[in-house]
Amino acid sequence: MGSTFNGLVGLIILVLDIWAIINVLKSGVGLGPKILWILLILLLPVLGLIIWAIAGPRGGGSGFAPR
Template structure:
């Protein structure tokens, strides 16, 4: 069971790094990039889900 927890933790960390990289490559303003990066970094799972939802609706709404 501990091995599964470790793999899950690594997976979340990798997905967080990818999400933060996508934030900094996006066309949003620098202040919002910083806020999104902090949300993803401080709330790894919740921030990742929030970014995924916001990035999918980017065409319809501002981030």
């Protein structure tokens, strides 16, 4: 049962990371900040997702990274 739960948690994190990357790509920030955000999300899946949720670029182009 434990491995099933761990697999489900891993799948949820993967889906959320993919969703975050798609949102970064659709944001209005420049190419450099997009690459940095995507690398952060890929290299630190859970922590990167949390940081992106708090300070990441949004669809309107606002966020941590300057345009």
